[in-house]
């Protein structure tokens with residue numbers, strides 16, 4: 001069984017449209033019919049009322065022995081089937097009828113109503129042979145205001161009723177026909193209106209992860225469907241970008257893993273080609289260990305980045321003294337700075353810098369920055385870590401007098417796997433990408449100012465604990 005939910009939008013729209021039309025058309029037909037029959041009744045009542053009042057005037061003139069002005073037939077709008085004169089007690093005193101069958105029995109309630117009414121009372125009835133008739137009753141008062149007699153007149157409305165019924169039937173048949181036309185028209189309209197949706201569906205189906213470069217056609221109109229197609233294309237573009245990023249990440253990651261693995265393999269193969277001395281073996285193993293360390297740092301970084309991007313990396317936030325962390329990190333790298341004959345200084349702000357953060361990640365952040373400064377500054381250079389406190393933020397600068405970064409490289413250095421093309425270093429280009437992620441996860445920001453050949457300054461700003469984050 002097809003339920004409402006399983007129907008196509010086209011069918012649903014048509015059904016809605018046709019139902020609405022059916023309600024409107026039927027209501028109009030019924031209202032037209034009711035209005036017509038009501039007006040016809042009122043017209044008959046008015047004529048019959050006039051009729052009985054005319055008779056009253058004639059009788060009055062007769063009683064008073066004066067001439068009734070005007071001819072009776074002139075003033076007759078319709079010819080009554082019967083006219084009765086009825087005593088106040090309800091007895092028929094006089095009758096003028098075209099045929100006995102046209103007469104209608106008298107109801108005492110009607111007389112009661114007529115007695116109190118200031119206008120003639122009309123009612124529907126049936127003649128003795130079952131035809132529709134409209135009867136009007138009118139009370140005639142004497143000089144003292146008492147009912148002297150009643151006058152009743154009937155007019156056979158069977159023809160009018162038949163015409164009314166015919167009209168109603170015609171209206172209903174026309175309504176039904178209009179509905180058939182409306183449903184066909186509605187179906188046609190809905191089909192036309194929804195054709196772009198069908199096209200969109202087909203196009204969307206054809207788009208897979210392999211052909212994300214394809215786009216659906218945006219209709220030239222500026223309507224909802226054009227917006228839908230446009231939104232759809234934007235979504236595909238975002239997906240394309242995400243897939244592309246993913247693919248690049250996997251490519252770059254495999255590429256990065258290949259180099260140390262190839263070195264390892266060739267070192268091991270060469271070492272195994274012939275018998276070697278213990279010293280030679282030690283040498284090879286040391287080289288291998290270096291590569292393995294590089295590999296494990298790389299895989300750690302890759303794992304961290306991929307987890308951070310998918311939101312699976314949980315940071316353990318706690319209130320931390322940033323100044324203490326910086327001091328620790330400086331002490332950690334001091335031996336390397338000394339062996340490379342670099343002047344390493346720490347400039348404190350003199351105020352406690354309390355931030356909310358993950359100690360392990362913040363340490364990693366400053367180690368990355370210092371590690372780069374150490375790597376890219378030639379012996380004899382200076383490296384300074386400066387701390388400062390603004391109203392709501394802790395600011396840490398890592399400055400060096402190293403080789404600096406060219407204007408072309410500057411926009412990219414925070415991207416993953418980005419290394420300066422000269423490639424004199426051993427890093428995989430993940431350090432700054434990780435650093436930026438750490439800073440942003442702490443609600444802060446990081447940027448760099450650098451000049452080729454003169455040095456670089458990396459600036460990190462983190463919100464102080466207890467202040468609202470921007």
Ligand code: ADP
Nearest residue numbers: 372373376404413419420427428429430431432
């Ligand atoms: P890596 O792990 O290879 O150092 P990073 O993401 O840390 O990668 O750095 C990306 C690139 O930015 C480096 O290859 C280098 O060219 C440049 N860079 C980073 N820090 C400095 C610095 N202090 N001085 C000059 N260049 C730098």
